[in-house]
Amino acid sequence: MTRPKQDESKFKAFMQENVLTMATVIGVFVGGLVGFIIKNSTGEWSKREIMYISFPGEIFLRMLKCLIVPLLVSSITSAIGGLDLSMSSKIATRAITYYFVTTISAVVLGICLVTTLRPGQGAKIVETQTESIDKASKVLTPDTLMDLVRNMFTDNIIQSTMFQHRTEIFENTSISPAQPMENWEFKSAQREGSNVLGLVMFSVILGTTIGRMREKGKLLQDFFTTLSEAMMTITSWVIWISPLGVGFLIAAKIIEMDSIAATIQSLGWYFITVMIGLFLHGFGTIAVIFFLGTRRMPYRYIAKLSQVLATAFGTGSSSATMPLTIKCLDNMGIDPRVTRFVIPVGATINMDGTALYEAVAALFIAQYREMSYSFGTIVAVSITATAASIGAAGIPQAGLVTMVMVLDTVGLEPKDVSLIIAVDWLLDRFRTTINVMCDALGTILVNHLSKNDLASVDRLNAEPHELLELGPNGHEMKE
Numbered sequence: 001m002t003r004p005k006q007d008e009s010k011f012k013a014f015m016q017e018n019v020l021t022m023a024t025v026i027g028v029f030v031g032g033l034v035g036f037i038i039k040n041s042t043g044e045w046s047k048r049e050i051m052y053i054s055f056p057g058e059i060f061l062r063m064l065k066c067l068i069v070p071l072l073v074s075s076i077t078s079a080i081g082g083l084d085l086s087m088s089s090k091i092a093t094r095a096i097t098y099y100f101v102t103t104i105s106a107v108v109l110g111i112c113l114v115t116t117l118r119p120g121q122g123a124k125i126v127e128t129q130t131e132s133i134d135k136a137s138k139v140l141t142p143d144t145l146m147d148l149v150r151n152m153f154t155d156n157i158i159q160s161t162m163f164q165h166r167t168e169i170f171e172n173t174s175i176s177p178a179q180p181m182e183n184w185e186f187k188s189a190q191r192e193g194s195n196v197l198g199l200v201m202f203s204v205i206l207g208t209t210i211g212r213m214r215e216k217g218k219l220l221q222d223f224f225t226t227l228s229e230a231m232m233t234i235t236s237w238v239i240w241i242s243p244l245g246v247g248f249l250i251a252a253k254i255i256e257m258d259s260i261a262a263t264i265q266s267l268g269w270y271f272i273t274v275m276i277g278l279f280l281h282g283f284g285t286i287a288v289i290f291f292l293g294t295r296r297m298p299y300r301y302i303a304k305l306s307q308v309l310a311t312a313f314g315t316g317s318s319s320a321t322m323p324l325t326i327k328c329l330d331n332m333g334i335d336p337r338v339t340r341f342v343i344p345v346g347a348t349i350n351m352d353g354t355a356l357y358e359a360v361a362a363l364f365i366a367q368y369r370e371m372s373y374s375f376g377t378i379v380a381v382s383i384t385a386t387a388a389s390i391g392a393a394g395i396p397q398a399g400l401v402t403m404v405m406v407l408d409t410v411g412l413e414p415k416d417v418s419l420i421i422a423v424d425w426l427l428d429r430f431r432t433t434i435n436v437m438c439d440a441l442g443t444i445l446v447n448h449l450s451k452n453d454l455a456s457v458d459r460l461n462a463e464p465h466e467l468l469e470l471g472p473n474g475h476e477m478k479e
Helices: 003-041 047-081 085-117 131-137 141-152 196-256 260-294 299-304 306-315 318-331 336-349 352-368 375-390 398-410 414-419 421-461
Strands: 163-170 185-192
Touching: 003 196, 003 306, 047 196, 047 306, 047 318, 047 336, 085 196, 085 260, 085 336, 085 352, 085 375, 085 421, 141 163, 141 196, 141 398, 196 306, 196 318, 196 336, 260 299, 260 352, 260 421, 299 306, 299 421, 306 318, 306 421, 318 336, 318 421, 336 421, 352 375, 352 398, 352 414, 352 421, 375 398, 398 414, 414 421
Parallel strands: none
Antiparallel strands: 163 185
């Protein structure tokens, strides 16, 4: 075969392999461009008109969200059930250590940037009060933390697929004078949204139990493995809609924005500070940690994750992107037993971008309010931002509620969340993209560190005739 024909065949193979990735990335840019053109060339759009624009994207998002619960439960259960307790513990320890180190690194980086650049000094911000902010501000930090634990230990696994527990407080107007929030009445309530933390905890326990049952649990193990594979097959169908869905979601969000120029003018330095932090964390801190663990640079893996990252940006949801992330890592040759444990858990508790964002936001608002803060306050913000990011998936209205927790640490009013709400939707998409990238690279890292252990498990579990086909590293020998 001549050289030109070889190059042509390579180009065709590359295009066939990456056509969906390129289409999704193009969808993001086209959606953004169309949104800006419509925003600047037409009058104000009504909510109904914006709803029409976002409809194709909404359908795509609903399809992805429909897969979350069955995929999460089946993936974690089958991954843990297929390993012995010792191997599961090793993978879990490596994953959680990675999550903890990256989250703490993100918070420290955010605090360093906000204290150095001081974006809150001299800022001129138009405060926006909405009903959602008003509701989110009526919370107490102890209630939020206890709700987090309550959601982890669910009392009804079926209910957890649809609702989360939340403690609501309300003022007794019959009592005079007005009481502090700590003395308000409270009640338990169920809010819409899957209790992801409860489902993860249940799946981990169920998978561990199936693994200990050995032969007796084989029927259940096969069921969850098959269910996980079925969900991934459906995912492979849904992802073909991603370029269209992501494009319409981005276009609708940009049209919905208030004055872009006014927003940038008032919150420009805050926006830039968060963006610098997210970029340095994603392509600096995470890259260093990845290199130390694998002795490889992560950038070629990040390139292969382009479609996943574009979808994460478009949907603004780590959980909704989870099926695509698992599918992409499977295609990259990562062991499914690692992928199906690390990704669902990471999408639930590993929120590096959120931790960095909340630390920056709290100190930005303190600077804007001209409040002085000590080193002890900075340490408290670090701890609270870390805890808030870990618990974000188990809390209704996660972004606003966890932000209130961090503001409470600095001694700021909950209503101060309104100062940054104008750019929250856009920053949410960037921090979700970093969260998803961090989860994916963490999975590759854990897979690299666990390769020899998994090979040993394969050799122990292999049938005598299968051992002849296994090489010295435990993997199947190629002919």
